[in-house]
Amino acid sequence: MTTLEMSFHQALFRYPPPIETELNRLAELFAQTPALADAYPPRWLAIQALEGDETLISDIRTLGGPAVAAALEESLNRLRAIYGDDLDVVLVDQRYRFVHTIATQAVRRPATPPVTLSDRIDRVVTNRWLGIPIFLVVMWVVFKLTTDVAAPFVDWLDSVLSGPVSRWIGALLGLFGANGGWVESLVIDGVAAGVGGVLAFVPVLLTLYFALALLEDSGYMARAAFVMDRLMRALGLHGKSFLPMIVGFGCSVPAIYATRTLDNRRDRILTGLLVPFMSCSARLPVYVLIAMIFFPAHAGQVIFGLYLTGIVVAVGVGALLQRTLFHRQPQAPFVLELPPYRMPTLRNVWQQMWERTSSFIRKAGTIILATSIVVWLLLAIPIGEGEFADTPVDQSAFAAVANAATPVFTPLGFGRWETSGALVTGLIAKEVVVGTLAQVYGGAAGDEGAPGDEAATLVDDLTGIAGGFATAVGDAVRALPGIVGINLVEAEEEPAAEGLATAIRTGFMASSGGHGALAALAFLVFVLLYTPCVAALAANRHEFGTPWMLVSLFGQFAIAWLAAFIVFRGGLMVWG
Amino acid sequence: MLYQVLEVIEQANGSVSLAELSQQLQIEPGALEGMIAFWVRKGRLKEATIAGCGGGSRGCICGAYPNGCIFSAAGPRVITLASPDP
Numbered sequence: 001m002t003t004l005e006m007s008f009h010q011a012l013f014r015y016p017p018p019i020e021t022e023l024n025r026l027a028e029l030f031a032q033t034p035a036l037a038d039a040y041p042p043r044w045l046a047i048q049a050l051e052g053d054e055t056l057i058s059d060i061r062t063l064g065g066p067a068v069a070a071a072l073e074e075s076l077n078r079l080r081a082i083y084g085d086d087l088d089v090v091l092v093d094q095r096y097r098f099v100h101t102i103a104t105q106a107v108r109r110p111a112t113p114p115v116t117l118s119d120r121i122d123r124v125v126t127n128r129w130l131g132i133p134i135f136l137v138v139m140w141v142v143f144k145l146t147t148d149v150a151a152p153f154v155d156w157l158d159s160v161l162s163g164p165v166s167r168w169i170g171a172l173l174g175l176f177g178a179n180g181g182w183v184e185s186l187v188i189d190g191v192a193a194g195v196g197g198v199l200a201f202v203p204v205l206l207t208l209y210f211a212l213a214l215l216e217d218s219g220y221m222a223r224a225a226f227v228m229d230r231l232m233r234a235l236g237l238h239g240k241s242f243l244p245m246i247v248g249f250g251c252s253v254p255a256i257y258a259t260r261t262l263d264n265r266r267d268r269i270l271t272g273l274l275v276p277f278m279s280c281s282a283r284l285p286v287y288v289l290i291a292m293i294f295f296p297a298h299a300g301q302v303i304f305g306l307y308l309t310g311i312v313v314a315v316g317v318g319a320l321l322q323r324t325l326f327h328r329q330p331q332a333p334f335v336l337e338l339p340p341y342r343m344p345t346l347r348n349v350w351q352q353m354w355e356r357t358s359s360f361i362r363k364a365g366t367i368i369l370a371t372s373i374v375v376w377l378l379l380a381i382p383i384g385e386g387e388f389a390d391t392p393v394d395q396s397a398f399a400a401v402a403n404a405a406t407p408v409f410t411p412l413g414f415g416r417w418e419t420s421g422a423l424v425t426g427l428i429a430k431e432v433v434v435g436t437l438a439q440v441y442g443g444a445a446g447d448e449g450a451p452g453d454e455a456a457t458l459v460d461d462l463t464g465i466a467g468g469f470a471t472a473v474g475d476a477v478r479a480l481p482g483i484v485g486i487n488l489v490e491a492e493e494e495p496a497a498e499g500l501a502t503a504i505r506t507g508f509m510a511s512s513g514g515h516g517a518l519a520a521l522a523f524l525v526f527v528l529l530y531t532p533c534v535a536a537l538a539a540n541r542h543e544f545g546t547p548w549m550l551v552s553l554f555g556q557f558a559i560a561w562l563a564a565f566i567v568f569r570g571g572l573m574v575w576g
Numbered sequence: 577m578l579y580q581v582l583e584v585i586e587q588a589n590g591s592v593s594l595a596e597l598s599q600q601l602q603i604e605p606g607a608l609e610g611m612i613a614f615w616v617r618k619g620r621l622k623e624a625t626i627a628g629c630g631g632g633s634r635g636c637i638c639g640a641y642p643n644g645c646i647f648s649a650a651g652p653r654v655i656t657l658a659s660p661d662p
Contacts, residue, residue, distance in 0.1 A: 093578045103604045222652045250647030333588035335655035355646040
């Protein structure tokens with residue numbers, strides 16, 4: 001398809017007379033200076049010198065000597081007297097005028113520019129009315145994928161880690177004579193339960209990062225950012241804030257540092273306060289664990305709702321702050337260009353999936369491991385009766401410490417030491433909430449043991465692991481049509497980690513007067529909105545100072561508490 | 577012409593696309609790209625395409641990744657007027 005026609009004629013380019021005069025003078029001087037003439041074309045060198053190329057001006061001074069340097073300075077002074085400090089702009093502008101004149105005369109374009117496939121898609125995807133609903137549908141599909149498709153693999157990995165792997169560790173400890181004592185308790189109840197409980201959610205994160213990588217590599221994420229930007233601008237927020245907030249879906253820490261891309265300190269602080277409300281990927285294992293226990297048939301919708309709540313709270317708080325503390329400022333204009341759509345490449349998608357998931361695994365081996373050991377130690381220390389590493393969990397130092405925070409959460413429906421303790425340790429990193437719940441509730445439920453563990457041999461274990469994986473693959477494939485509403489899989493009555501799930505369900509039921517699901521929902525909203533982690537606080541302090549870090553810490557806690565209170569108490573009023 | 581580009585961006589109400597800018601100024605899109613690149617070099621305009629962590633090192637997990645922040649996201653290309661406010 002011909003989109004333009006071109007024809008060429010000879011055209012002569014000249015700078016304005018005063019500049020041409022100085023250019024000719026300098027070019028002649030440079031041509032007569034062998035050191036310069038051998039190294040550079042004289043006229044080109046003269047143009048670069050007048051445009052202020054510091055490297056070449058330095059060369060002229062060095063190679064040309066004092067006389068040439070003085071001549072250059074005189075030429076510059078004469079032109080500055082006419083054009084001021086914008087001499088370089090005049091030179092470049094003259095060239096663009098010349099190009100423009102030629103292009104206008106030589107190029108004939110069709111009256112209406114050709115419409116590309118990207119343009120056609122964008123007319124729908126970034127449409128003023130359809131853009132946000134399409135964005136919501138895309139996000140819904142992502143969370144259906146992360147729950148329905150990843151869930152069979154989570155169950156499989158959890159059964160492997162809590163079954164065969166724990167048995168192998170126990171057997172290995174037995175070889176060294178360390179079984180049955182506090183060392184076994186530390187390794188099995190502390191490290192394996194805490195770190196393993198978190199690692200079981202690797203399939204969820206792999207699926208999330210796979211979906212996000214597809215969206216990003218195809219060019220859709222840029223459209224999502226564009227749609228978000230329009231929404232935020234409509235509410236009076238700074239348009240560029242959406243860039244750090246998109247990063248916040250991955251991790252709050254780099255998102256807080258990403259506020260550096262904003263020009264104005266007030267915009268940076270405001271965005272830094274809002275970023276933690278965007279649900280980071282570290283919170284996802286908590287959502288999946290609780291949603292699969294209390295809402296197994298609607299886990300995807302619950303998680304989607306949480307992400308949406310995070311965006312709504314961020315935009316709402318931002319709009320409120322903009323009108324009060326930060327005073328609304330006129331919107332700065334800007335040019336915005338969307339990249340064309342393209343087919344995602346396997347290499348890019350895999351690289352993103354792996355790098356992001358590996359950071360999660362790395363965290364499990366460092367921060368989460370250390371926290372699990374500390375939690376185990378506190379659980380092992382008896383308060384009153386009992387012995388070290390052989391005390392009921394509710395008689396431990398951890399329970400005593402966590403109990404101090406329990407009254408704060410009682411009005412929210414989850415006022416028990418187990419959940420309070422998990423929320424406090426969750427300040428270290430959000431994944432730790434899952435690890436701590438596995439440790440404190442697993443301690444009560446773990447004595448039941450994995451089914452058939454007495455008789456299992458290594459071959460039985462390996463066969464079971466392979467068989468379980470094959471079943472998980474089958475379940476995941478059967479779950480795929482569920483994304484478009486065709487349900488081939490019956491909702492599980494009991495999740496795979498039955499003992500832990502029962503213990504958590506019983507705990508929430510007890511703390512909420514029998515309204516466990518409502519308390520669980522309030523708990524999820526609290527996890528969504530309270531401080532992401534100490535690393536995010538440190539980043540906040542580093543970027544904005546201690547006072548703003550404290551505003552972020554207490555402000556988020558207050559908003560999280562209030563939102564969870566509304567969910568639980570409001571739910572009781574409606575359904576109670 | 578170069579100053580015209582700055583003036584039109586300054587006077588734009590919210591966001592404007594390169595195609596709209598090119599049509600408004602009657603400037604070839606290729607030439608317009610060059611003009612914007614000139615003003616970016618001069619520090620009068622700022623350009624961003626990737627939302628990354630902005631170079632945070634202390635406490636930021638991206639310090640462990642030599643290729644940069646793993647949570648950076650490809651966003652739209654945004655060109656704004658450089659603000660004198662630090």
